[in-house]
Amino acid sequence: MASSANHYAIEFKGLSKIFGPHPDRIIPLLRNNLSKSEILAKHGHILGLNNINIMVPTGCMQVIMGLSGSGKSTLIRHINRLVDPSVGEVLVCGEDVVKMSRGELCEFRRHKTAMVFQKFALLPHRTVLDNTVYGLELQRVPKRRQVESAMYWLERVGLRGFEDRYPNQLSGGMQQRVGLARALTNDAPILLMDEAFSALDPLIRVDMQTILLELQKEIKKTVVFITHDLDEALRLGDRIAILRDGEVIQQGSCQDIVLRPADEYIMSFVRHVNRGRVIRVETVMDRTGPESAQNGVEIRAGTLLEQAASVLLSSQKEYLIVTNDQGGRLGSLSLRRLMGAMVSA
Numbered sequence: 001m002a003s004s005a006n007h008y009a010i011e012f013k014g015l016s017k018i019f020g021p022h023p024d025r026i027i028p029l030l031r032n033n034l035s036k037s038e039i040l041a042k043h044g045h046i047l048g049l050n051n052i053n054i055m056v057p058t059g060c061m062q063v064i065m066g067l068s069g070s071g072k073s074t075l076i077r078h079i080n081r082l083v084d085p086s087v088g089e090v091l092v093c094g095e096d097v098v099k100m101s102r103g104e105l106c107e108f109r110r111h112k113t114a115m116v117f118q119k120f121a122l123l124p125h126r127t128v129l130d131n132t133v134y135g136l137e138l139q140r141v142p143k144r145r146q147v148e149s150a151m152y153w154l155e156r157v158g159l160r161g162f163e164d165r166y167p168n169q170l171s172g173g174m175q176q177r178v179g180l181a182r183a184l185t186n187d188a189p190i191l192l193m194d195e196a197f198s199a200l201d202p203l204i205r206v207d208m209q210t211i212l213l214e215l216q217k218e219i220k221k222t223v224v225f226i227t228h229d230l231d232e233a234l235r236l237g238d239r240i241a242i243l244r245d246g247e248v249i250q251q252g253s254c255q256d257i258v259l260r261p262a263d264e265y266i267m268s269f270v271r272h273v274n275r276g277r278v279i280r281v282e283t284v285m286d287r288t289g290p291e292s293a294q295n296g297v298e299i300r301a302g303t304l305l306e307q308a309a310s311v312l313l314s315s316q317k318e319y320l321i322v323t324n325d326q327g328g329r330l331g332s333l334s335l336r337r338l339m340g341a342m343v344s345a
């Protein structure tokens, strides 16, 4: 059997975290379905996380979503063991972080993970370039390679020419580009982003999402991205896990979440989503398809409904013919069906 390390960069298995003086006394109580508020009121402990099971495939952009206090930061901090679990396992690249010695953990943090912080966390007395090389400096990489790598990533995030500036000479959006360049310069396989774009103005935020998505096509890192914004989650996530009071309420693809919200809580999030930008043609097509293709226009599986609608409307045809990458027919989609899928909740 192939090792799970080949498929999953990060595995949370039965992970629970209780904050307070005697977590071991509280853990057995979790089996009785005690709620977070009961654990606090009756036992004076805080339930951080309860029985988390999430497998993050290598190269996947995994979004963790949830309201304030739902446990997002506690979860991401388990990945590089800034928080110790009360019970359960955290495997990263197949290795159990809980079992690592202090030295192993130090090496692991330096080489396997890089973080992008909400408040940028740039060193104010260092230039953009010197901030960007920081991780490689700690790794004692030769100076020339540090600078080469940092300059490459600064250029990729659109900061060429700014390398000698200081953080306080840059806007928030530019500072976060430095944060991203610094993380990428570390060249770690796992990128941890806790509300990394939440402090930015809405338009700058969307710009940063675009930069991240463009880069990710090429770097294919495993990214854990925390947000409380559903639009951001749906735009970035290959997979989304939604937390409430320390528990995973639902996890799956964007389409799973939007088309099959697990409960009222998630429904309240997804109600206002622009479905045309999330749902793909093959999900809602008619699989029997029309007999003839004469009055149809071809469209690739994977196309989002909003774009498909614009293709169909400008084609003057009656329906879309959904094809696979080789041009084979998979099904069809009439304008009526397409519009219905875009508006129905």
Ligand SMILES: Nc1ncnc2c1ncn2[C@@H]1O[C@H](COP(=O)(O)OP(=O)(O)OP(=O)(O)O)[C@@H](O)[C@H]1O
Binding pocket: 019, 020, 046, 047, 048, 066, 067, 068, 069, 070, 071, 072, 073, 074, 075, 228
């Ligand atoms: N060190 C700690 N000691 C005690 N309780 C803690 C500690 N860290 C987190 N908590 C509690 O654990 C729960 C989850 O907190 P966490 O910071 O993970 O939430 P979050 O989803 O990241 O929230 P936010 O969106 O506000 O950042 C909260 O009830 C919080 O008060």
Ligand SMILES: [Mg+2]
Binding pocket: 072, 073, 074
């Ligand atoms: Mg947080």
